[in-house]
Amino acid sequence: GVGVYVIARRLGLDPKTVRRYAEAADPDLLLGPNGTARDSILDRYKGYLQQRCKDGITGTTELLAEIRARGYRGGERTLRRYLINLRGCDQPTLAPPPVPPARDITGWIMRPDGKLTEEHRAELQRLCDLCPDLVTIRDLARGFTDLVRTLGGAHLEAWVKQAEHGAIAEIRSFAAGLRKDWDAVTAGLTMQWSSGAVEGNVNRIKMLKRQMYGRANPDLLRRRILLAD
Structure with missing residues (x-):
């Protein structure tokens, strides 16, 4: 017969992969947690499909x-x-709802509650019911964003004390960092003036400088800054 390494070379596969296929006693073993099957594009919808089929749809x-x-x-x-396989099951086992990506969860937390859809609000509440720590993160994050949106510097001390006594180490560390530059943070959350415009221009200049790989002299950099849109 043809050897493992010959097959691997002809198919462009790793010899270990070829050996795993060749030595598998049952094809189903290749579909397990250590197999090679990829996640199906349907995975996140299987729970919903199973429920709909159970409802007769x-x-x-x-x-x-x-x-x-x-x-x-x-x-x-x-x-x-x-669906062919699903319809053949008399009592389909409902798959647990998939966990949304961390980026989506963060967006739901940071977005004002009034701007969330009913579906996203319900999903966030479901996750909070499953994870008490997420409730703490949600409340503290929304509390701080409210201070930023409403210039609520007068309430900063109360928020920091709550964060310092919380169970989330990352938020405690963030609160400790605010203590180190307290006057500036308080001013930023109280006054209407902001250094945002200055910071934006500094970042734009850095971007232009990086585009020239540090090889342009100050005169060319100055012209690009002045002529850039």
Whole structure:
């Protein structure tokens, strides 16, 4: 027979991968946690599909429209193959809802509650019910953003004390950092003036300087700064 290394060379695969396929006693073993199967594009929608099938909604066209409205970008064929197996189960086991990406959770926390959709508000509440620490993070983060939006420097001391006695080490560290530059932070959360415009121009100059890889003289840098849009 053909050896493992010959097959690996012809297929462009790692010999360990070829050996795992060759020595597998059952194909299902390749689909386990240590197998090579990739996550399906349907994974985040399987719980929803299982519930809909349990409710008696099993039409491919109808379910495809529903999950596309929820963000599914895969094809109908992928969904049809999954539904064929799902319809054959008398009592489908509901998969737990997937955990949203950390970026989405952060966005829901930092965005004002009034600007969240009902779906996002409910999802955030579900996650808070599962993780008490997330409740603390949500309340402290929203409390600080409220200080920033409303120039509530007068309430900064109360917020910092609450953060310092909280269970989240990262927020305690953030509060300690505010203590080190207390006057500047208080002024920034109280006065209407801001150094944002200066900081923006400094960042723009740094960007222009990096684009020239440090090889331009000050005269050329000055011209680019003045002529840049």
